[in-house]
Amino acid sequence: MRILLLKPRWLVKDGVYRFLTHISFEPLHLGILAALSEGHDVTIVDHDWDEIPNDRDFDLVGITATTFSSQRAFDLADGFRQKGAKVVIGGVHACLMPEECLQHADAIVIGEAEYVWPQLLKDAATGALKPTYQQSQPTVMDDVPIPRRDLFRPNPLVGMIQATRGCHHTCKFCYLPHVPWHQHRRRSPDKVYEELKGMKQSIVFFVDDNLFVDEDYALALCEKIAPLKKAWSVQAPTTITKNLRLLRAMQKSGCFFVQVGFQTVHPDSLARAGVVQNRVETYREVVRRFHQHGILVQGFFIFGFDNEDSRIFPTAETCIKQMGLEDALLYILTPYPGTPIYDQLKQQGRLLAFDREKFGWANAVFQPARMTPQELERGVQSTYENLHSFFKWQAPRRILNPKWLPFFLRHPRILWVVLQALNRRVKILRD
Ligand code: B12
Ligand code: SF4
Known part of the structure; x- marks a missing residue:
């Protein structure tokens, strides 16, 4: 399969980390998935530094999502699905808000991926993707493969x-x-x-x-x-x-x-x-x-x-x-779903509705x-x-x-x- 592994843009203009333009952080999660994708043609794209390859066709697109990058992840997922690719969303947001992620993906991976990604690839190749994949046990760290750094942009x-x-x-x-x-x-x-x-x-x-x-x-x-x-x-x-x-x-x-x-x-x-x-x-x-x-x-x-x-x-x-x-570095407390602070603020009716871009710890998203x-x-x-x-x-x-x-x-x-x-x-x- 032709597989695209994609990290949506993280860095925001004038944001706390924008000055780090000389450090392109390596998307380790995508490098690990690539290492577990032997036999497939894999491309890694980090949207903080790379263009989205809209001119190419992919069979499977894996997108990593954090809460603050989730809207961008969903927009990219919707676009690739319209073009006929199967989309898988993983990363911290998929474990915090699986239902929401499933609205934009053919499958999601909840939590760590080392033990489920190979099976997911087999299912995708035979047209038998399941909606949700989750490991039954945490990854043993010595089972984590060395990330495919050769697929990262030179850094x-x-x-x-x-x-x-x-x-x-x-x-x-x-x-x-x-x-x-x-x-x-x-x-x-x-x-x-x-x-x-x-x-x-x-x-x-x-x-x-x-x-x-x-x-x-x-x-x-x-x-x-x-x-x-x-x-x-x-x-x-x-x-x-x-x-x-x-x-x-x-x-x-x-x-x-x-x-x-x-x-x-x-x-x-x-x-x-x-x-x-x-x-x-x-x-x-x-x-x-x-x-x-x-x-x-x-x-x-x-x-x-x-x-x-x-x-x-x-x-x-x-x-x-x-x-x-x-x-x-100064942050504004940001209640992420899945945390006690989120539950408390929700119960008290103090969560303010804001777009996900505001969940980068630089905006007040609660009262x-x-x-x-x-x-x-x-x-x-x-x-x-x-x-x-x-x-x-x-x-x-x-x-x-x-x-x-x-x-x-x-x-x-x-x-x-x-x-x-x-x-x-x-x-x-x-x-
Ligand atoms: C390094 C790092 C950074 C770096 C750069 C990261 C980068 N661009 O690559 C810097 C310093 C810039 C950074 C900044 C921020 N970060 Co940060 N960061 C991390 C950190 C420490 C490591 C990320 C990493 O490489 N992990 C290693 C990989 C291998 O683990 P993983 O991502 O969990 O991936 C596994 C699974 O989740 C899954 N998976 C992941 N993606 C996908 C995709 C698919 C398709 C599939 C199938 C599976 C899958 O498979 C992987 C292997 O099992 C994480 C915490 C952590 N330890 O993960 C926080 C973390 C990602 N950051 C976080 C946050 C909040 C931020 C900031 C907003 C502020 C802050 N408090 O630091 C800023 C945002 C920047 C901005 N908008 O300007 C949160 C995100 C929480 C959330 N709910 O979204 C995390 C989780 C920390 C935490 N404990 O809360 N960060
Ligand atoms: S020290 Fe606190 S904030 Fe940091 S990873 Fe552990 S529980 Fe999370």
Whole structure:
């Protein structure tokens, strides 16, 4: 069969990530599906960077959908079905809203795909597609094939890789704790080493939900990959900074940058969000310990919890400035179907009807308890602007610091991305 695997556009104009035009994130999910499609003619298209191949015919089109890209996924699915292709939708949105996805697809895959995709292909080839496919058990990580990176557009700067899936935390805004495949699963360090060795990029980003659930595993992984001398980055929880041995191993193996989900600077918000692993009073120390080990830190912060009024913005700004971070990404709480926060807001009649493009954590899609939606958006926008100039003035000191200058000189393209980030303009407010 001629198969098209398609990722709809993610990046939005003036969005938080728009400045990352020099990093084309590799669509790992599509690369994995391609690796499981032996014997078929497979094309991968990432609409953030590639054109939709409307001039070609395909027998089967597989589309990955997140909540915020779901409308674009449906439009593409409808178009391909009109042209006669069979369409399969998978990805996080297919597991959160299967019925909705089925209205635009001949079949959907709920959750992980490793064990059902080969059967789905056989069914498609014989005209016997079933509407729904779902694995009876979570994927064993050593069964995940190496993604077909040869089908990705050339991406010399940053490669993506996954060592683990799942997370043991229960943040109330996250869908992961509520799906059957949430438990933490690990690939053997040997397999990760082999995949990493085959990647041509010298900088890699681990896309794991939470690589550090088992700190002994994380330590073993760092020790295994250290000889490859890759520079790597990952999302990391605040809790690992208690483990100095692990931090040292991360440093020695090339970790240069972590994104940390501090989530909020307000203890009441942490409690409401179910983020039991964070303590506001430790934030400065958390950043300091990463820095001690040569690791740069970007913080994630969410605004809009029910205890917050507009005083949260100056409080957060002051706290974030004192933390010593290199950068911060600010998000507006976004209730995704399948999360307790969504259920609560729905029950209270506080969900506002908005198109799916607004579900990218940059718009108020619900009625906040102590602010208007506009106050919430304006507050995040102005905090962004204030912090942006703060980080911009701090950056030269960091870049020229003897701890990090050699790294930037070795990786001038990363320096270029940092400079782009410093010039980014984030637009939260609605047009
Ligand atoms: C890397 C990443 C990013 C990167 C880039 C991603 C990219 N363009 O490729 C960046 C940093 C840019 C990013 C940004 C955002 N992200 Co993000 N990101 C991820 C992350 C960590 C990894 C994605 C990945 O590669 N996974 C590895 C693959 C192999 O796993 P998978 O996608 O689950 O695929 C499996 C199955 O789902 C299935 N499958 C998937 N697609 C398909 C398609 C078909 C046809 C089939 C059959 C099966 C199938 O098969 C795969 C193998 O089993 C995920 C979390 C995660 N660990 O998945 C979040 C995640 C996708 N991001 C999310 C969000 C919300 C965002 C942001 C909106 C904000 C934020 N909070 O970060 C922004 C949006 C950007 C924008 N609009 O400007 C959410 C989406 C939730 C939702 N309901 O839609 C996730 C799930 C995180 C979470 N826990 O909530 N992100
Ligand atoms: S730590 Fe991250 S992945 Fe784990 S439940 Fe919380 S938000 Fe989800």
